[in-house]
Amino acid sequence: MSGNNAVRSMVRSPFVVVVGVILTWFIAAFLVWPNVNILIATFFPDGSFSGRAAEKLFSSQRAMKALGNSFLLAVALSVTVNLVGVFIVLVTHYFRIRGSRILFLGYASTFIYGGIVLAAGYKFIYGDKGIVTSLLVRVVPGMDPGWFSGFFAVLAVMTFATTTNHMLFVANALNGIDYQTIEAARNLGASTWTILRRIVLPMLKPTLFAVTILSFLTGLGALSAPQVLGGRDFQTITPMILTFTNSPTSRDLAALLAVILGLATMVMLAVMSRLEKGGTYFSVSKVSSELQKQDIANPVANVAVHAVAYLLFAVYTLPVVLIVLYSFADGAAIQTGQLSFSNLTLDNYIRVLTQQSGLRPFIVSVVYSALAAVIAVGGLLFVARLLQKYKNWVASTFEYLLHIPWILPSALLALGLIVSYDHSNPLVGGAVLTGTTVILLIAFVTVKIPFTLRMLKASFAAVNSSLEEAAAIMGAKTLYVFRRILLPLVLPAAAAITALNFNSLLDDYDTAIFLAHPLVQPLGLVIKANTDGAEGTEGIANTFVYTVLLMVITGVTMYLVYGRSGRRKGRKRLPAAPAGPQVSGAGLPGAQAPGEDDATRPAAAVR
């Protein structure tokens, strides 16, 4: 169908029109207008454009080097994260590996922590005074104790830290593959490796591309790992962006740098979309069957894979263990890396938990994050499906516009919202938004849009549209089709996205600092107040305590989202007989409320 035709058929659906109108308003009010405002304010400080920022930046050796490093890291990370990520996904979901459940838990540790503490965790192990380094130095006498620094160290740490998306989304997409295609390939003589390379991975393309973009973005925005481990030679651009954002006179530099990174991300996005275009990523089989774990036939390969899997397990879990341990130590011990079991106390926890603000910030953050995560996912579910279904210029335009929050750092996004809505503005019905509790919610939702959209779109790619058609022809309205047919299929992905959004917003500082209602302050602000204080002794200890507390919250979230559905799935593999339809006449047990079951049924089981 020609582009125009598709557009015409698109606007014919009332559902699309409604979603389109809401979306247009949202984009205009919260993505375009505030950011255009702030960009104009920075680039056209007195009404006329100045090329000052570009001039300054491009003549700065340091900026160029840092920018180069950021790009290098982004590109390298796109590769390494995929390698490691795909490997751990295969090990936990595709191959029959002993103890894959335990391995999963180990690899999943990145779900629940990150940032500076994670980098610190690695430093405890591989840093110049780290456990592993001390061991190595003893074994290899001439070794440089500072070996774990620079590009290599940053890349390694960030690689292991950012496989979360793989664990969640690639694994999920993997479960959507029709097992019979794998059987068919095997039947045609394909080896395990060929099947992986030619059947399985191509089907995962949309998801792999989406997570690649995320890895790229993570690399570009790397902050703490280079700061902690990069050393003199490998510093990245983000610290500079943050400094400049905070200085009104240099904000144009920050904006320019951010825009450069943002555009790079968009280019990446465009390339990936192009690569993905035209492919079929849903099963064309009539009814597909559930994936079964594969044996690795070659004994050598099998042993090797097991070995690497458990090695990675150690790499993933050690830092977490140490972080938890260190959270009981005093700040000096943490910073000097000297840990003795005698000085582990609960003092840190008591200090953090008994302060006056108490639990309130936790609750505020949980509520804000949960609301934002749910709204972002809920709203974008429709949008993502429409964008995935209608491939024309209007859809592409919307899609790219929705990625605006990836272009600007969150502090600028927040400033944009303030300058746009600190006075009555017709875009939001004449309301003043600053000083209200909604503005932070809006910001939270906004910053999560690009990630949510990418991941949702990728998971929708695995849904064959004839299911929708079948439902529609039975009279189901768009929303109903959505709820009953599409949602169950993308639910694992949607739940994972919600959980990740939730987790990442819990300790947000950059947005909250500008937008939080003074009486409803989220955790990020409290953490910052407790942990900054010129990096004092208590500060760093508090950081660890907060990290562990956040680990607990996010761990619980992930358990609620994943642990439970995993259990369900296990049970469903059992014979279907207990559903006991023998009680005929009384109706199937599922007849009354199959809707409840939908929510937890893993869509991946059959697709």
Add this chain to the structure above:
Amino acid sequence: MIRLENIEVTFGDFTAIPHLDLHVRPGEFFTLLGPSGCGKTTALRTLAGFIQPAGGTVRVDGKDVTRLPSDKRQVGMVFQNYALFPSMSVWENIAFGLRVRKEKPADSDRLVRDIARRVELSDEQLAKNVAELSGGQQQRVAVARALVLRPKILLLDEPLSNLDAKLRHQLRQQLKDLQSEFGITTVYVTHDQDEALAMSDRVAVFNKGVVEQVGTPQEIYDHAATEFVCNFIGDSSALTPDFVAEVNRLSGAGLSTDARSYLRVEKASLDRPADGGAAVGLPATVVSRTYHGLHSRYVVRSHGADIRLLVREDGAAHPEAGTATTVYVQPGHILQYHPGSGAALAQDRAVALP
């Protein structure tokens, strides 16, 4: 009831249906028949509203529904690829439409169980996940899911292709019963001519997105309008000009020897037909015989033409390959088509061919 006018469907730059006009009458059992890939599914999907035609109009009950979304069209459909909902059990799949209509759960359950029984799905199977069914069982779920709603218009895309003969016959009967009981207008796609001829009120024969002929089964079979239809429907042997000339000579009929001439397998015989007044016998040799249970299929050669014919296996003895025999033919049964256009030659105008 249903009118497709001037429909054109394209996929990218591939034109699946260049120009289609169809008229399905209310309550009719209408069949689309045609070779694989000719556009049957495409036509059905256009009717259902899943494909927006590049041109033309779809009318239902006189109303233009070309732009109406499919959930508003009140048609039921069985998909060629089933399109079963993987996240639901068999019961839920069948009950889906009822739940959409907000039927009472008890009613739904009754209706689901009733239709399931009709398509021979057991209670145990109703509780299963669709992936746990056999291919034929899945197909039956797809059929049941459409039937349970008793739509005014029912579109069936090869709904019985994976079923065994017994079950197919049984379900055909169910379909016919429902259709006449509720006056459901049915558009049926099948690859099975037998089915098409046995079940349909009218049949449209498709070729490359174009309708070659629309008519009752008997019209289609006995008076195939084009050479394509003649070849596609039923089984016939191509005759050589030589053979036709010989028939002309023996019977005095004025058949064109330039036209493409065919003879239906069942119109030729090795015995003189009981009442075969005009039948002429031509000497022939048996080329082969294959056993088909119900009958044996012979190929006999006469005047360069390989003529296929059936001989019933009624226990009598039959000539074997290589023996000489006589093949009986009535000139009136010979079908003739214009070699260029493929259009049928009116039997009385046969001589008019230049």
Add this chain to the structure above:
Amino acid sequence: MIRLENIEVTFGDFTAIPHLDLHVRPGEFFTLLGPSGCGKTTALRTLAGFIQPAGGTVRVDGKDVTRLPSDKRQVGMVFQNYALFPSMSVWENIAFGLRVRKEKPADSDRLVRDIARRVELSDEQLAKNVAELSGGQQQRVAVARALVLRPKILLLDEPLSNLDAKLRHQLRQQLKDLQSEFGITTVYVTHDQDEALAMSDRVAVFNKGVVEQVGTPQEIYDHAATEFVCNFIGDSSALTPDFVAEVNRLSGAGLSTDARSYLRVEKASLDRPADGGAAVGLPATVVSRTYHGLHSRYVVRSHGADIRLLVREDGAAHPEAGTATTVYVQPGHILQYHPGSGAALAQDRAVALP
């Protein structure tokens, strides 16, 4: 060549195949026939190594392959649901196995194009994405993908179910040709008895995971070993004890009147058969007549039995519903089964039934 011994397959606590013994000979064209859901696909998948039987052994060439992974078994398979690779083009799908074998690209291309031509896929279609093909085209891709590798053993699960009669015949021929040309041992699942009878060297008739009869098509058809097979294969009318008694009276045959008795449709006729020595004529009334192109199907009632029979449409006049007629039957054609076990009564032992 292939031996299934004592195979038992269960899904959870559902037993799909309780006990299966089969022996397929080298180079044979062996067909599994049976009603939907009887376990044909399951048996095939067990053979291919996709299902681990709960008990029993699978032998290929005398070697126990029960635990051998399917890629080591050197069998080709066409899946009932096609299992095409969605991310690849049609060409890539077909070429997949060749590429795995590291054939030269040029050779691959030649082989792919060759097989594609045989299954009537055009070059244009080779470049398409599989989701852009019609149902029948997809099925042909599945067939081509398996055939192109010329496996020693080929398993086909209803490979032609979505194709029109012409194409089906043509592909059947291709299959047979390849099979005999390369001596491929073929196990074929079909729901189409016609196909089974026409193509197979031997047929196994399945019911609920159990083999009811294995034999050549003619054996199966003419000497159905069980009532199930008799009913499942071909078309026959059930006879009443009354009718059988009348046949006994007229002919002096000693048929059991307690057994379940059947008569194949083609074994009854309205004219006395040309050589019908032993045939007896019973008075009957025409109940209905349906036109089927090639023939008309009659139901006539006589002594309480509704007897179906076929009358060839050879242009002669035929009695209409309601008129009286005579139905001719040979006692030797009547098939009789034990009412309890369903086993065939040996025709000479017919009187032995208690």
Add this chain to the structure above:
Amino acid sequence: STPPASTGEASGAPAGASGDTLVIYTNSNGEGRGDWLAAKAAEAGFKIEIVGAGGADATNKLIAEKNNPIADVAFGLNNMYFSQVKNEGALEAYQPAWAGDVDKGLGDGETYWPLVKQAILLGYNSDKISKDAAPKDWTDLWTKDEFKSRYERVTGLGTATAQLVFAGILSRYRDDSGDLGISDDGWKQVEQYFKNGSPAVAKTDLFARIAAGDVDMGQMPSSIIADREKSFKVNVDTVIPSVGVPLAVEQIALVKGTKKKEQAQKFIDWFGSADVQGEFAQKFNSMPVNKAAQAKANPEVVNFFAGLKQQDIDWDFVQKNMGAWVEKIELEYMT
């Protein structure tokens, strides 16, 4: 206060109007200061809500919100930050009751008023380096070989302390014809500072590094020294250059457009009073500006400041140029 779950309801009302709670922005709430203040204020009958933010963040926030301010009072920011805020017109002039007890020159004498003094010092490990061998001034760090790579240098100029260090150094090289008002020589000093220092490590305190022997000296604000010496078990002495030491003075100000002006003014009067400042100083080892409060403050601290020579810095000049300096340093010198 409203439970957070009711975000929807609360959203209608701008925060400024919510009850009689005063909203106070500060960068000085860490290490228990905020909680302490809130408790004290409650005793004194003020309902306050403290919004903590780094100096730069708080500044930006005050400026961004100037059309519809949420804060009523801001404190803790130094002159540089407050003069920025003031220039954007986000502060309202107010003369606190205790204005007479403080040195007007430390604030602007109009909108923001000084509370606490903080000296920005160069400290060194006195266990390792004797007073004689210690550097005499910042410039010694890069001009004398023995100090090269032994001092920690900053990796970012986002913090107030770092900016003040540079204010102190660059002010000495004021040259109106030089780049950004600084002579080439001045910029050379900056270059040398970065070239020869050991870069700070994120989230590792200078004292931790001193304890570990990685470095021997670096910048430190006066208020933290005693505490850190104890935690890391090191002893630190400070350098008092002949030109003096830059002083950061934390200020307090009334936000323009507050809807609780009267209440806010009362709060300022209360918080800056000798009593409160005295207690605060006692508790947090700070150096109050309020002369009456100094009596209550830690005598060591008072003594230290008494003997301290304040570097004479033209804060107007610094404030005007600091943004550009930071930018230039970040872009050109920080390697």
